[in-house]
Amino acid sequence: MAEVDHLAAERATARFDVEEMKVAWAGSRHAVHVADRMARLVASDPVFRKDNRTMLSRKELFKDTLRKAAHAWKRIVELRLTEEEADLLRQYVDQPGYVDLHWGMFVPAIKGQGTEEQQHKWLPLAYKFQIIGCYAQTELGHGSNVQGLETTATFDPKTDEFVIHSPTLTSSKWWPGGLGKASTHAVVYARLITEGKDYGIHGFIVQLRSLEDHSPLPGVTLGDIGGKFGSGAYNSMDNGVLRFDHVRIPRDQMLMRLSQVTREGKYVHSNVPKQLLYGTMVYVRQSIVADASKALSRAVCIAVRYSAVRKQFGSQDGGPETQVLNYKTQQSRLFPLLASAYAFRFVGDWLNWLYTDVTQKLEAKDFSTLQEAHACTAGLKAVTTSVTADAIEECRKLCGGHGYLNSSGLPELFAVYVPACTYEGDNVVLLLQVARILMKTVSQLASGKQPVGTMAYMGKVQYLMQCKSAVSSAEDWLNPDAIQEAFEARALRMAVNCAQNISQAASQEEGFYERSPDLLEAAVAHIQLIIVTKFIEKVHQEIPGHGVKEQLQALCNVYALYILHKHLGDFLATGCITPRQGALANEQLGKLYAQVRPNAVALVDAFNYTDHYLGSVLGRYDGDVYPALYEEAWKDPLNETVVPEGYHEYLRPLIKQQQLKLSRL
Numbered sequence: 001m002a003e004v005d006h007l008a009a010e011r012a013t014a015r016f017d018v019e020e021m022k023v024a025w026a027g028s029r030h031a032v033h034v035a036d037r038m039a040r041l042v043a044s045d046p047v048f049r050k051d052n053r054t055m056l057s058r059k060e061l062f063k064d065t066l067r068k069a070a071h072a073w074k075r076i077v078e079l080r081l082t083e084e085e086a087d088l089l090r091q092y093v094d095q096p097g098y099v100d101l102h103w104g105m106f107v108p109a110i111k112g113q114g115t116e117e118q119q120h121k122w123l124p125l126a127y128k129f130q131i132i133g134c135y136a137q138t139e140l141g142h143g144s145n146v147q148g149l150e151t152t153a154t155f156d157p158k159t160d161e162f163v164i165h166s167p168t169l170t171s172s173k174w175w176p177g178g179l180g181k182a183s184t185h186a187v188v189y190a191r192l193i194t195e196g197k198d199y200g201i202h203g204f205i206v207q208l209r210s211l212e213d214h215s216p217l218p219g220v221t222l223g224d225i226g227g228k229f230g231s232g233a234y235n236s237m238d239n240g241v242l243r244f245d246h247v248r249i250p251r252d253q254m255l256m257r258l259s260q261v262t263r264e265g266k267y268v269h270s271n272v273p274k275q276l277l278y279g280t281m282v283y284v285r286q287s288i289v290a291d292a293s294k295a296l297s298r299a300v301c302i303a304v305r306y307s308a309v310r311k312q313f314g315s316q317d318g319g320p321e322t323q324v325l326n327y328k329t330q331q332s333r334l335f336p337l338l339a340s341a342y343a344f345r346f347v348g349d350w351l352n353w354l355y356t357d358v359t360q361k362l363e364a365k366d367f368s369t370l371q372e373a374h375a376c377t378a379g380l381k382a383v384t385t386s387v388t389a390d391a392i393e394e395c396r397k398l399c400g401g402h403g404y405l406n407s408s409g410l411p412e413l414f415a416v417y418v419p420a421c422t423y424e425g426d427n428v429v430l431l432l433q434v435a436r437i438l439m440k441t442v443s444q445l446a447s448g449k450q451p452v453g454t455m456a457y458m459g460k461v462q463y464l465m466q467c468k469s470a471v472s473s474a475e476d477w478l479n480p481d482a483i484q485e486a487f488e489a490r491a492l493r494m495a496v497n498c499a500q501n502i503s504q505a506a507s508q509e510e511g512f513y514e515r516s517p518d519l520l521e522a523a524v525a526h527i528q529l530i531i532v533t534k535f536i537e538k539v540h541q542e543i544p545g546h547g548v549k550e551q552l553q554a555l556c557n558v559y560a561l562y563i564l565h566k567h568l569g570d571f572l573a574t575g576c577i578t579p580r581q582g583a584l585a586n587e588q589l590g591k592l593y594a595q596v597r598p599n600a601v602a603l604v605d606a607f608n609y610t611d612h613y614l615g616s617v618l619g620r621y622d623g624d625v626y627p628a629l630y631e632e633a634w635k636d637p638l639n640e641t642v643v644p645e646g647y648h649e650y651l652r653p654l655i656k657q658q659q660l661k662l663s664r665l
């Protein structure tokens, strides 16, 4: 704990029990303790140092990532960490690397799409790191359109093998993390061809590199795809390129849980939906939602603490200046992001529950909730990552000039985070998937089919299409029913408007294409409704700890009313609320900000992040920002010499030349 606490006065104003809020945030007392232990284990280990990361060359950074991954594994084995502890330890190491894809996609792909026999063979090797795997789906020419992939896997009955081939330049695998330099194996997605027929995309386990000397196997061309956005950041990851020249693999390396090819070359599809092939993506999308709250809460923690320390203006007589956190504009930009961090945390927990529930049903051959899982994971992934990426950048601006320094931690956090809007499905492409499901649901309403799950509200179509909000005072907006009704009516009316417009087009497809910008907005409205609903449900639960429930209630209202204020056009255009009710919502929002203000620092303390994990001189727990900024500057390699390299080559001759010219005048 810090010796000087510049934020002590802020912490003293909190009107709730921070320790209990930590429990509400982490999910349980056990979760707080485990996270605490793992975070401190990482923070106290010099191998996991990360303050010099943005100053390393790409090669040094990659080697540093390999070192950290190996050291993390050593500690996991030595300390016999559980799976939960190991996951947390890796999270706190906080450096993207091949292990993310190995554990996050390679292993889940084999678990989800491999037969029991295949799992028995491959998983123990992966669990002990005897092989390192990645997920090779995207190609140079095809990412979003999975059905358009070109790599082929042609069955050869003579040898009982598949021949994996990259027929064109655009079929080169391109982007897979861990592929460029680290992986020995990949789950490769390719078009299955047998008996002269193309059966579409399937997964195959392919060995890429020798287990003796790591050199690529015959017929395999491999490399890294090059530097990426920002310094440090995602450049620790070896996103790779891969080409196959008629590489042969045994037939039993096709992942055969969903469909099989027999020894004779017959294609057999089990009686399951073909979309189960996309299962690994669904799994990762749900985990990305949980990650969004982590990235967002880190940025918000930095911006809140620094805003409490930073002072500007407001002093007439040489007295202290005003903390920038006291400016209403700072609050109106920052507190909705604080509320969003909590909102994403709780919707992430719910999504994890939904995913587990759907997985259990799938195992019992009940596929009825597959569409719900797809819509929720795709939509929530899209909305939470887009909001988080924008919010990190907003937090940088909220920290003024110092936010632009690498030592603030925000530039790197942004650069690492922003590709989440693209990977695991481009956000627009994913929202259009949600919109498609919304349109299908609207079209089924007429036939009396009752929507279920998160679409159930659409069943109240008669009421929601004509209801009028009863709000008549600012306080009325604190009623969760008023909020819920306004959000449901807005989402449904936007979806119905789109459906009506599409129905006037020459064809459904043409109408969907023409109306896709409106469909995106309808999908966002539906997803925001889910987030608001899950936050309201959370606050309705019993939540122990002095003042904890009240704070969460306030944050829930901030989140909902901020969205209402920001998207006021939607609510007005659909006639869900009147301009006066919109103004009342904004009035209430201002009151809520005042309520959050004395609790702001304690609310970010509840995230329980170590200074190591935050990686920010501005977000330090003790708020002792200026000495840290000053010290950090001297660590820059440019300051290793007083006179810079290049002085004698470029600066001195220039200055001397000018002096000579002047002396001639």
Ligand SMILES: CCCCCCCC/C=C\C/C=C/C(=O)SCCNC(=O)CCNC(=O)[C@H](O)C(C)(C)COP(=O)(O)OP(=O)(O)OC[C@H]1O[C@@H](n2cnc3c(N)ncnc32)[C@H](O)[C@@H]1OP(=O)(O)O
Pocket: 100, 101, 103, 104, 105, 135, 137, 138, 143, 144, 145, 146, 147, 177, 275, 276, 278, 279, 281, 282, 284, 287, 288, 370, 371, 374, 422, 423, 424, 425, 426, 429, 433, 437
């Ligand atoms: C804890 C571990 C965490 C580790 C995380 C590590 C992170 C490391 C960082 C980065 C890793 C990044 C990895 C990657 O990016 S991997 C590559 C990801 N690629 C994509 O996401 C591609 C996106 N494209 C698609 O998913 C699909 O092409 C599509 C959904 C856009 C379109 O699919 P298509 O087959 O063409 O289908 P249709 O649109 O015609 O739909 C048909 C039908 O299928 C339904 N459906 C589509 N997807 C799914 C699904 N996933 N699940 C269930 N159902 C699905 C769709 O709704 C249609 O249904 P219908 O109308 O009833 O027929």
Ligand SMILES: Cc1cc2nc3c(=O)[nH]c(=O)nc-3n(C[C@H](O)[C@H](O)[C@H](O)COP(=O)(O)OP(=O)(O)OC[C@H]3O[C@@H](n4cnc5c(N)ncnc54)[C@H](O)[C@@H]3O)c2cc1C
Pocket: 101, 135, 136, 137, 138, 141, 142, 143, 144, 145, 174, 175, 176, 177, 234, 239, 419, 422, 423, 424, 425, 426, 427, 428, 429, 432
């Ligand atoms: C950091 C990073 C890590 C990655 N890791 C992996 C990995 O491990 N394994 C792997 O297989 N892949 C990986 N990928 C690839 C990633 O999954 C794809 O980049 C992603 O799915 C987007 O596909 P794309 O690049 O083809 O984009 P495109 O689809 O080409 O998108 C370009 C633009 O077109 C728009 N667009 C596309 N289709 C439509 C449509 N139907 N309607 C309207 N607009 C559309 C998009 O919104 C976007 O604006 C990674 C990517 C990144 C950036």
